[in-house]
Amino acid sequence: MEQKVLRHVVLFKFNDGTTTDRVKEIEMAFMDLRNKIHIIESIEWGKDVSPEGLSQGFTHCFFVTFSSEENRDAYIPHPDHQAFVSLMESFVEKVLVVDYWACS
Amino acid sequence: MEQKVLRHVVLFKFNDGTTTDRVKEIEMAFMDLRNKIHIIESIEWGKDVSPEGLSQGFTHCFFVTFSSEENRDAYIPHPDHQAFVSLMESFVEKVLVVDYWACS
Numbered sequence: 363m364e365q366k367v368l369r370h371v372v373l374f375k376f377n378d379g380t381t382t383d384r385v386k387e388i389e390m391a392f393m394d395l396r397n398k399i400h401i402i403e404s405i406e407w408g409k410d411v412s413p414e415g416l417s418q419g420f421t422h423c424f425f426v427t428f429s430s431e432e433n434r435d436a437y438i439p440h441p442d443h444q445a446f447v448s449l450m451e452s453f454v455e456k457v458l459v460v461d462y463w464a465c466s
Numbered sequence: 467m468e469q470k471v472l473r474h475v476v477l478f479k480f481n482d483g484t485t486t487d488r489v490k491e492i493e494m495a496f497m498d499l500r501n502k503i504h505i506i507e508s509i510e511w512g513k514d515v516s517p518e519g520l521s522q523g524f525t526h527c528f529f530v531t532f533s534s535e536e537n538r539d540a541y542i543p544h545p546d547h548q549a550f551v552s553l554m555e556s557f558v559e560k561v562l563v564v565d566y567w568a569c570s
Contacts, residue, residue, distance in 0.1 A: 369512065371475065371527060373564060408473065408566025411535075414542065416563035423475060423566050425529075431515075438518065458562075459520040460477060462512025462527050 367403065367464050368428040370437075373420040375456040388450045392424050398442040401433035402426060420458060434461060471507065471568050472532040474541075477524040479560040492554045496528050502546040505537035506530060524562060538565060 372392075376385055389407065396402045407424040410417050428434040437443055476496075480489055493511065500506045511528040514521050532538045541547055 368515075369510075369527070369529070370516070371529075373562075404570065406473075406568045406570040408569050410564040410566060411472075412474070412563050412565035413539075414563050416561055418562050420562070420564055423473070423564050425473070425475075425568075435517075457520055458477075458522050458524070459516050459518050460514040460524055460527050461516035462514060464510045464529075465512050466508065466510040 365429070368431060368434055368461060369464050370426040370428060370434060370461045371459065372424040372426065373456075373458040374422040374424075374450075374454050375419045376421065377453055377455045380453045384453055388453065389422070391446050391449055395442060395446060399437060399440050401428065401436055403429055419456065469533070472535060472538055472565060473568050474530040474532060474538060474565045475563065476528040476530065477560075477562040478526040478528075478554075478558050479523045480525065481557055481559045484557045488557055492557065493526070495550050495553055499546060499550060503541060503544050505532065505540055507533055523560065 374388075376388075393405055393407060396405045404427045405424060407422065410421050410423065426437075428437065478492075480492075497509055497511060500509045508531045509528060511526065514525050514527065530541075532541065
């Protein structure tokens with residue numbers, strides 16, 4: 363039986379005028395969380411390239427996988443995650459988060 | 467070298483009052499696209515269970531994988547995809563779509 367995984371989908375829209383260096387720093391810091399918080403199974407990310415015009419301004423997607431709700435619940439208040447939130451929050455205009463148990 | 471994949475992330479918020487049977491029909495119809503449109507590599511989906519309150523009303527995530535932009539571009543106008551859009555559009559209040567090349 364396939365093991366179920368919990369997906370944690372995070373979309374960002376950066377503030378207008380955020381420098382490309384700052385955006386890159388935040389991208390790297392998000393990806394570095396998997397090295398710091400070992401209950402993360404995996405992270406992938408990318409910049410929006412949809413031609414459909416339905417992104418509602420979001421430009422970045424980070425796609426995090428956990429093996430359980432307990433791990434997701436431990437991630438949210440984790441000091442390294444909270445340090446990341448402090449790093450990025452003044453540069454991000456909008457954040458959208460949905461989590462789902464992957465059905466296929 | 468790992469092969470790059472193009473992710474197509476679709477979020478739905480259904481209209482208030484949409485019946486659970488109708489929602490289920492639309493969920494199934496989306497998943498059935500992989501049987502009809504063979505350029506889709508895979509689809510997974512799930513209902514939002516995030517406790518963070520940042521879902522902006524979106525309740526469903528469908529996560530579609532393509533192997534190329536050409537396949538994604540062929541999917542959008544594909545008659546079976548367009549039939550799905552016709553099926554769902556009067557029941558969905560908001561749609562958000564981002565596509566990204568997966569970096570890990």
